Amino acid sequence: MDQSLSIAILAYPGSLKSAVYGLQDILGHAARISDTGMKLDLLEDFSAAVDRYDAVVLPPSAGTVRLEEVPALPAFLQHLHGRGAVVCSACTGLTFVAAAGLAEGRKVTTHWGLEQRLSAAYPDLRLDTDRLLIEYSDLITAGGLMAWVDLALALIERFLGYPVAVATARHFIVDFRRRDQRRFRRFLPELRHGDASILKVQHFLETRSGDDVSFADMVRTSGLPARTFQRRFKLATGLAPKQYLQELRIERARDLLIETDRPVSDICFAIGYNDPPSFVRLFSRLSGLTPGAFREQYRRQPDMAG
Numbered sequence: 001m002d003q004s005l006s007i008a009i010l011a012y013p014g015s016l017k018s019a020v021y022g023l024q025d026i027l028g029h030a031a032r033i034s035d036t037g038m039k040l041d042l043l044e045d046f047s048a049a050v051d052r053y054d055a056v057v058l059p060p061s062a063g064t065v066r067l068e069e070v071p072a073l074p075a076f077l078q079h080l081h082g083r084g085a086v087v088c089s090a091c092t093g094l095t096f097v098a099a100a101g102l103a104e105g106r107k108v109t110t111h112w113g114l115e116q117r118l119s120a121a122y123p124d125l126r127l128d129t130d131r132l133l134i135e136y137s138d139l140i141t142a143g144g145l146m147a148w149v150d151l152a153l154a155l156i157e158r159f160l161g162y163p164v165a166v167a168t169a170r171h172f173i174v175d176f177r178r179r180d181q182r183r184f185r186r187f188l189p190e191l192r193h194g195d196a197s198i199l200k201v202q203h204f205l206e207t208r209s210g211d212d213v214s215f216a217d218m219v220r221t222s223g224l225p226a227r228t229f230q231r232r233f234k235l236a237t238g239l240a241p242k243q244y245l246q247e248l249r250i251e252r253a254r255d256l257l258i259e260t261d262r263p264v265s266d267i268c269f270a271i272g273y274n275d276p277p278s279f280v281r282l283f284s285r286l287s288g289l290t291p292g293a294f295r296e297q298y299r300r301q302p303d304m305a306g
Contacts (some may be wrong), residue, residue, distance in 0.1 A: 003286075010046070014064075019060055022148065022152075024042065055087075057090075064092075103126065247286065262281065
């Protein structure tokens, strides 16, 4: 499997040129200072066959997004997402994510001025426009017109590491406070393994991790015999299915501890566990801190980018 980093910026009609070129500049600089071989493509044709990408980025637009001008783009996103790409949108770019059905009941963000129109067009879309950035392993959405900068730094942190993201922010003199050591340990599962059956289960777990998901549900989603599924899942992700689901749920808990003031017991139930003491023990084992200590220590973190 080819592990070289590849990112595509989708320059759809009306996309903001400053964002398109700015994404190229920021991502390109990060690749240079990290000495990473990055394939960075600018795509305008969404009907042709394409290579697999690690991430595809939908920049904001200067005006209203018109789906009829790029009818092939939603299916294009579905195709790349189905091959393991992290789909990213800033501001109006969320329109294409919604049209492709990639949110699947998860909270996403965009510019607050688009909330009413997108909610009317896509009633199942769960918008949280109070948040600047919402991340999942396979989907990242960012808020307003300039949030593509935060989106670029999130991608750099994810693929090239936190120090490279900090150095890039300092080079361009942009605010990095929102992304100051958000976690002591992150769970970013491998999506580039090339096993379509296992990737299908990973996408399923991303949207259902808060539900009562069983091993049988995973097997059924994969379409594979149980033993074959278990063997291939461990080979593709490095974890057994139960361990993977635990890691995914605890990562959700870290987000909720950082982003909200919800009680630990509420977070326990929200991520799919029914026994708060057992949840605290699991969180402590995987994170090295109790949920309360994790929240407290994060909130004492200094501004690492200052």
